[in-house]
Amino acid sequence: MKKALVVFIAVLFILPVALFAGGAKEQGAAASGGAEKFKVAFIYIGLPGDLGWTFEQDQGRKMIEEQLGDKVETTFVENVPEGPDASRIIRQYAQKGYNMIFATSFGYMDPMVEVAAEFPNVYFEHCSGYKTADNMATYFGRMYQARYLSGLVAGKAIGQGESIGYVAAFPIPEVVRGINAFTIGVRKVNPTATVKVVWTNTWYDPVKEREAAVALLDSGVKLIAQHQDTTEPQKAAQERGLVSVGYDSDMGKFVGDSVLVSPKWHWGSYFVKTVQDAINGTWKTHSYWGGLKDGVVQLSDFSPKVSQEVKDLVGAEQKKIIDGSWDVFWGPVKGQDGKVVVADGSKMADGDMLGMNFLVEGVVGSLGN
């Protein structure tokens, strides 16, 4: 009995030693030749496998590796909660000699400001916030432009005066802007349609996202749109035989033709440029807010379910936005109560858009919880 036990323990010990030769080699390869490389770290709120928000950030990271090749080394950490824990993770990368750190969610802003002050020689890039420092920039995109275009598609896909469900994360300006732009698009082609909003108070929670979509579907909405990190709301709509509008990535690829179109992100070009600037020493702090014109926000390919007529309409509107002859929040824009917020002939300033805290006419829901 005792002998058997000794053998068992010996095997447990020897097995790892015998097997890890393969693993060790890989580790060695990753570590070698790293001295000269520009090291970039990404902090993710969810998983690259969410097929949405983090997936697209990670596509951008991969593009850095593809385009800058040997000059850079990138890594990422996933599932980092917003709040005090984030500052530990960001600080650890700064300490380990990473040259540039991307924090890819709004709630990392204050922790990043805190760490950026401690490491003046490290470049910090924060997505979707509003605080910057000499060594901390912020980057984001005018997603509202693509949202508006997707609203046109959605408004055409439902009957006159029917309602759309919108699964939304937090009542912060970024999300509010998206809801409003989408609704403006919907009502342009379907003037009596409404958009019902449900807040999940989370960016990434597949279960909650699905539950919110199901609740909306139960209330009789005919189409699902969303501002979340995963494809769950799209799947919930598809299971009911209904169509949806995606977000973040080309969700039609992952879910199916029921996703009519998706406003999506394309970070790679911006990432490559800002990393290259840092390598060259020409990096300066900035607040990047690119739009359809710059390609950082895009509209995905259409599902076969979308008619040529709708595609042509979207194409015409997209052209106007890209050439600058019109934009989504140009007056007249009416608030939920019907009062004019942006007068006819005036344009909403970037600053007002970045702090948007009202809902437009046609949205059912409120900013309070």
Place this chain on the structure above:
Amino acid sequence: MRLVFEKRNSVSKKAIILVPVVSFLVSLILTGILLIIFRTNPFVTYASMFVGAFGSWINFTETLVKAIPLMLTGIGVGLAFRLRFWNIGAEGQLVFGGVAATWVALFWSNFLPPFLVLPTAILMGIIAGALWAGIPAFLKVYLKVDETLVSLMLNYVAILTAQGLYYGAWIDPNGMGFPGTKLFPKAAWLPRFSGRAHVGLFIAILLGLVMWVVLNRTKWGFEVKMSGHNPRAARVMGVNIGKTIITAILVSGAFSGMAGAFEVTAISHRLQQGLAIGYGYTAIIVAWMAQLNPIASLFVAVLMAGLLVGGDQVQMMMGLPAAMGIVLQGMILFPMLAGSLFTDYRLKIITKSTKEEAV
């Protein structure tokens, strides 16, 4: 052939030391096998976990940041468990303590002299934690309601109450709609002594020592022990068990409430998401691993915190998925907890012909 557990008549000194060491080795081996499956060198991984948690002073301060709430909640939960009062509610008590401290920091600062803001905030956190723990205690003593369920359910009530506040009534008007209260005034910040490690550490250590003395050298401590170990004998000796339970659970909740007050005043400086991240549940593991001993809880809390902080490295440096960090933590704890079974019991293999003892 059959396997039976037989309670050991006496626990040998050797077993007390040997069992944890062997369990730790077993957990390293099991985890090592898993790491190899993921084509990662276990030795490098362990080394990077250790370095991440204890390798430098700065890393160690981050481990302490997590250890402080674990110490306090671990001591508090341990006290309740001595009475066989299954307080699963440390998480909610911690959150409620944080809410009460926030209330003081946000709304009393204008009325109180600055030097009183912080002590009042922490005191209110302690009281709130105690009261929150008091609910299951009173229900148990006077109405015989099961405390496990009540204390567990109250966690959700506390967490959702806190959310209701920082999403709604207490939301920072300049926070662009993002959930969270505004920053506390500086008068309500608990001082940090290095990195983010704060003076709560010294208070926690002091309270751990005090608790040990109280439990082992006072009448009340004796009554707690008696009431938990042998309630009938305690009653015969004239101990008022109900009163003992209520006082002990109020103290238990006070520890967690203080942990919550420290978290908001020293770490986040506001009430926001990220307060309820499981300290109150990890406290249960801390209390058991420390065998309900408050001084041992201090050390176990540092180890557990090291495991949590070191777990980050698995992702950051070894490039393993986030879930692996959590799996590793579980794989390391499991044999440790299973091991404690063997300190108190022996495994017997009974065959038809012979009766042979194993291990």
